[in-house]
Amino acid sequence: MxxxxxxxxxxxxxxxxxxxxxxxxxxxxxEEAPRTxxxxxxxxxxxAEVVATPVPKVWDLQVPVPGADxxxxxxxxxxxxxxxxxxxxxPSGEWRARCDESKKECLVTPTWxxxxxxxxxxxxxxxxxxxxxxxxxxxxxxxxxxxxxAEAPPGWYRDxxxxxxxxxxxxxxxxxVGGAWAPRWLHETSGRDDRVRVDFGVDLEWPGDTGRLHxxxxxxxxxxxxxxxxxDATLLRYDFRSERDEPLFRVTTFYGKPxxxxxxxxxxxxxxxxxxxxxxxxxxxxxxxxxxSTYATLDLWHSxxxxxxxxxxxxxxxxxxxxxxxxxxxPGAALEGDLTLDRDGFHHLLFGVEAQKILLAExxxxxxxxxxxxxxxxxxxxxxxxINDQPVSLTLDGRGTWRDDVANAPAGWEWSAQAGLRFSLWxxxxxSAPVAHDRKG
Amino acid sequence: xxxxxxxxxxxxxPDPAMSCQGRTxxxxxxPTCFDPGTGWVLGTALHMQDGDPxxxxxxxxxxxxxxSSGSKAESRWFDSHRLLVTEAWGGARKGLTFTGYEGLLxxxxxEGNILVSIGRPRRIPFPFDVALALRAAHLERRVWExxxxxxxxxxxxxxxxxxxxNTEWGWLAVGPAASHALRHGRDGTTHxxxxxxxxxxxxxxxxxDGRWAxxxxxxxxxxxxxxxxxHFRVRGDVAVEHVLLAVNDAPVSLRLAxxxxxxxxxxxxxxxxxLSAGLxxxxxxxR
Numbered sequence: 142m143x144x145x146x147x148x149x150x151x152x153x154x155x156x157x158x159x160x161x162x163x164x165x166x167x168x169x170x171x172e173e174a175p176r177t178x179x180x181x182x183x184x185x186x187x188x189a190e191v192v193a194t195p196v197p198k199v200w201d202l203q204v205p206v207p208g209a210d211x212x213x214x215x216x217x218x219x220x221x222x223x224x225x226x227x228x229x230x231x232p233s234g235e236w237r238a239r240c241d242e243s244k245k246e247c248l249v250t251p252t253w254x255x256x257x258x259x260x261x262x263x264x265x266x267x268x269x270x271x272x273x274x275x276x277x278x279x280x281x282x283x284x285x286x287x288x289x290x291a292e293a294p295p296g297w298y299r300d301x302x303x304x305x306x307x308x309x310x311x312x313x314x315x316x317x318v319g320g321a322w323a324p325r326w327l328h329e330t331s332g333r334d335d336r337v338r339v340d341f342g343v344d345l346e347w348p349g350d351t352g353r354l355h356x357x358x359x360x361x362x363x364x365x366x367x368x369x370x371x372x373d374a375t376l377l378r379y380d381f382r383s384e385r386d387e388p389l390f391r392v393t394t395f396y397g398k399p400x401x402x403x404x405x406x407x408x409x410x411x412x413x414x415x416x417x418x419x420x421x422x423x424x425x426x427x428x429x430x431x432x433x434s435t436y437a438t439l440d441l442w443h444s445x446x447x448x449x450x451x452x453x454x455x456x457x458x459x460x461x462x463x464x465x466x467x468x469x470x471x472p473g474a475a476l477e478g479d480l481t482l483d484r485d486g487f488h489h490l491l492f493g494v495e496a497q498k499i500l501l502a503e504x505x506x507x508x509x510x511x512x513x514x515x516x517x518x519x520x521x522x523x524x525x526x527x528i529n530d531q532p533v534s535l536t537l538d539g540r541g542t543w544r545d546d547v548a549n550a551p552a553g554w555e556w557s558a559q560a561g562l563r564f565s566l567w568x569x570x571x572x573s574a575p576v577a578h579d580r581k582g
Numbered sequence: 583x584x585x586x587x588x589x590x591x592x593x594x595x596p597d598p599a600m601s602c603q604g605r606t607x608x609x610x611x612x613p614t615c616f617d618p619g620t621g622w623v624l625g626t627a628l629h630m631q632d633g634d635p636x637x638x639x640x641x642x643x644x645x646x647x648x649x650s651s652g653s654k655a656e657s658r659w660f661d662s663h664r665l666l667v668t669e670a671w672g673g674a675r676k677g678l679t680f681t682g683y684e685g686l687l688x689x690x691x692x693e694g695n696i697l698v699s700i701g702r703p704r705r706i707p708f709p710f711d712v713a714l715a716l717r718a719a720h721l722e723r724r725v726w727e728x729x730x731x732x733x734x735x736x737x738x739x740x741x742x743x744x745x746x747x748n749t750e751w752g753w754l755a756v757g758p759a760a761s762h763a764l765r766h767g768r769d770g771t772t773h774x775x776x777x778x779x780x781x782x783x784x785x786x787x788x789x790x791d792g793r794w795a796x797x798x799x800x801x802x803x804x805x806x807x808x809x810x811x812x813h814f815r816v817r818g819d820v821a822v823e824h825v826l827l828a829v830n831d832a833p834v835s836l837r838l839a840x841x842x843x844x845x846x847x848x849x850x851x852x853x854x855x856x857l858s859a860g861l862x863x864x865x866x867x868x869r
Contacts, residue, residue: 391612393828395793399604399614 200278206230206259207250207288209301214239214248214292216576220269221276223249225286231261237272237291240284247281248289254303266291266303296485296570298577307530309485309574312522313346313356313448314567321536321561323365327422328554334368338559346448348572352384354447369421376415382440382447383407409438411454422550428463429546431471444481446573451478458497465505465548473497486571491520505548512546522563534563600790602869613868616792616825616833619646619662619750621867625837627860629671636673638858642666642681644867648750651689660688660750675726682719686741686784688755689713690748711746713755715739715784724848730767732849737761739782751788756781759801767849774813776805792833792869793825815846823862832865 204225214220218239227234231251240247253261269291293299296309323338342361349355362374388403416431436456443450455474462469477493497514504510520538527533538559545552602615621644629638643665651657664684671677694708720734739759745752759782763774780803788795800818807813821839828834839858847854 391828391830393604393612393614393831395614395825395827399612401604401606401610401612 200226200282202226202286203228204231204236204249204286205288206255206261207290207301211289211301212248212287213290213299213577214250216292219274220272221247221274222252222272223247223276223281224278225249225281230255230259233261237266237269238276238281238286239289239292240276245284247276247284247286249286250289250291251303256302259302266299266305268294268297268305293577294570295576296574307527307570308577309570310524310527310532310565310568311346311486311571312481312489312524312532312534312565312568313344314569315565316343316567317341317563317565319536319561319563321538321559323538323557323559323561325369325555325557328556329551330423336365336367336369336557338561339364339366340563348447349381352386352447353381354383355379355381371419371421373418374416375413378411378413380409380411380438382409382438382443382450382452384443384447407440407443409440409452411436411438411456413458420544420547422547422555425547425550426464427547427550429460430463431458431460434458434473436473436475448571448573449478449480451480452476460499462502465503467503469502470500471497472500484573484575487524489522491518491522493518499546507549508547509545512544514546515543517541525562528564532565532568534565536561536563602791613828613831614791615869616828616864616867617646617750617869618788618792618795618823618864618867619644620869621832621864623667623862623864625860625862627837627839627858627862629673629856629858631671631673631675631677631854631856634674636671636675638669638671638860640667640669640860640862642668644864646750654689654691656693657689657691658748660690660753662686662688662750675724677725678721678723680719680721680723681717684717684720685715686753686755687714687716688743688753690743690746692748694746709744709746711743711755713739713741713743713753713757713784715741715755715757715759715782717761722848727848727850728768730765730849732763732765734761734763739784740778741782741784751790751792752786754785756783756785758782759803761805763805765849773808774805775808776803779804779806792867795823797821813845813851815851816842816844817846818842826861829863830865831868832863833867835862835864836860837862 202225205228214237218241221238221240223236223238224234225231225236231253233253235252236249237252238247238249250266251261252266254264254266256262290299290301291303293305296307297305298308299305317340319340321338321340323336325334325336327334340363343359345357345359347355356379358375358378360374360376361378362372364372385405385407389406389408390404392402392404394400394402413431413434416434418429418431420427420429434456436454438452438454440450440452443452453474453476456472458471458473460469460471461467473495475493475495477495478491480490482488482490493516495516499512499514502510502512518538518540520536522534522536524532524534536559538557540557540559541554543552543554602613603611604614605611623640623642623644625640627638627640629636645663645665647659647661647663649659649661651659662685664681667681667684669679688711690711694710695705696708698704698706715738717734717737720737722732737759738761739757741755741757743753743755745754747753758778759776759780760778761776761780765772765774780801783798783800786795786797798818798820800816802816804812804814819839819841821837823835823837825833825835837858837860841854841856843854845851845853
């Protein structure tokens with residue numbers, strides 16, 4: 142008899158637990174008040190059929206914790222706090238619910254993160270919307286309760302334990318510190334300069350008016366240590382790109398029926414302030430300080446969100462030759478590209494060709510009156526891992542420079558291949574980051 | 583002769599139903615008619631003078647105004663103003679011409695007549711429009727001649743127009759002109775006067791849509807130095823413009839021009855012939 146009673150009790154209990162979904166039992170209601178008294182009863186009076194149902198005295202519902210295949214809470218419904226009967230896994234009984242009124246269904250998730258064994262920890266769910274309203278147990282009994290994984294912000298992923306991790310990174314918004322092995326070969330010499338590069342910079346990006354994107358880099362610095370140590374640093378670099386709705390040129394032809402052909406050109410602006418460069422070649426050192434550069438840019442192509450582009454830019458630079466002590470005007474032109482190759486911002490490709498000619502220089506022994514520079518660069522950066530949601534990326538760079546602006550140093554090419562790691566702070570999710578679904582993104 | 587010219591001109595008159603607006607597939611409109619006498623001229627051309635090719639740059643402001651006479655009924659004024667027109671060319675024979683102002687003010691009346699007030703007043707038909715041709719501050723500088731310049735301080739022409747069109751796109755004005763000029767050379771500055779002893783021609787023809795324009799000007803006559811001596815000179819200019827396309831509603835034209843001078847070129851009063859062919863863009867030149 143005792144065995145039968147226990148068996149019947151277990152059967153009834155199991156009958157109330159639906160895995161992975163749980164239904165409201167037929168047992169009498171339990172007069173249970175919200176655990177957090179400041180929460181208010183946000184859900185209005187229960188529907189008629191729920192009210193009409195006899196409320197059981199005891200609610201011994203056992204909702205299981207979500208698993209890897211559990212559904213995810215949607216963003217578009219309000220979050221409600223709900224107190225459910227304690228279970229071994231969730232002894233606090235604190236759950237969050239997002240309910241679908243039409244289906245009479247609530248996706249519920251524990252308010253606390255779970256440990257590896259599936260028991261709640263003392264760590265609240267991170268990066269979730271707070272629940273300020275309470276779903277009363279009486280009303281909750283009218284809904285089907287389905288264990289679910291809590292929502293995660295765009296660009297973030299939450300696992301079944303409720304832990305959240307970032308999988309989408311915007312490397313145009315970051316504070317970066319990196320290092321690389323950066324040997325250099327001079328075309329005129331057979332030797333190699335063994336150098337390492339330390340780099341730093343603060344990258345900012347923000348959308349402007351419709352169809353405009355601003356980008357700024359502060360304190361962009363590359364320090365080369367080892368043989369022929371040198372540096373290249375810029376205090377501020379700023380540019381904007383735009384997507385014009387209006388054509389730049391409207392060309393009308395009159396042969397035959399007059400026709401108008403619209404020529405679109407996406408113009409932008411690029412500037413630098415205080416760009417210092419120290420060059421060493423063949424034991425000769427030269428220092429240049431570009432006080433200001435203003436370039437006009439023309440996008441040959443850009444992505445819909447303006448983040449990736451291929452463009453040309455041209456303009457003048459006012460530069461001071463600190464080695465020889467005079468100011469020069471340096472017109473330049475460049476073809477360059479910055480491509481983010483994947484949706485989640487893991488792969489980045491950079492390339493550029495830039496030519497400069499130094500004008501208004503005074504005559505200096507051992508160099509031409511109007512020296513020239515040509516710089517080539519191609520680089521690739523890929524995020525290898527993230528530590529505490531801060532990405533660590535692998536950088537590969539190939540650079541070539543031809544210049545004859547260093548007095549008493551032979552004109553010619555220098556080549557450098559660079560490989561290193563870069564640690565990025567901040568790096569929030571990209572503005573285009575999707576909301577995670579069952580799989581990431 | 584007049585009737586023939588009139589017939590030719592009338593043959594180019596517009597189709598009243600002609601539209602000066604095109605329409606894109608998206609419904610936007612754009613101008614298809616242009617006013618060759620209005621806009622800011624910016625042009626470049628290949629300039630050929632005495633076998634020497636050179637690059638020529640040209641700029642100036644053109645304004646054309648049509649208005650009713652405030653004092654005379656049934657009378658309209660067609661005024662063409664050219665301001666700060668400058669042409670400069672390089673090559674072996676560098677030179678520059680600059681005209682501060684040049685205008686042709688033509689008054690059209692529907693029924694021209696002359697009132698003879700001797701005895702009983704009588705109206706005699708007068709088959710001409712009258713026009714006033716003005717020019718001020720016309721400078722010529724020829725670098726290859728050395729220092730010196732020629733400055734026509736002012737010129738006025740009292741012209742008659744037998745074609746008498748009541749539109750701005752055709753005129754034929756001819757009549758006597760008076761002018762004063764300064765010639766500054768190594769030996770100092772001399773004054774030169776032409777007291778209506780020159781004949782001035784200013785004629786033009788344009789299609790209604792403004793895509794073709796022809797202008798011919800000419801001057802022939804005698805000028806006199808203040809300290810004695812006279813000089814006969816002839817000068818003629820022909821220019822044809824054809825609008826090839828428009829960029830941002832500014833017409834871009836092919837311009838062919840020829841100039842012939844006899845006894846009036848530069849300080850040396852030389853004979854000269856010049857040809858030029860080039861492109862001209864005229865912002866704000868829509869009709």
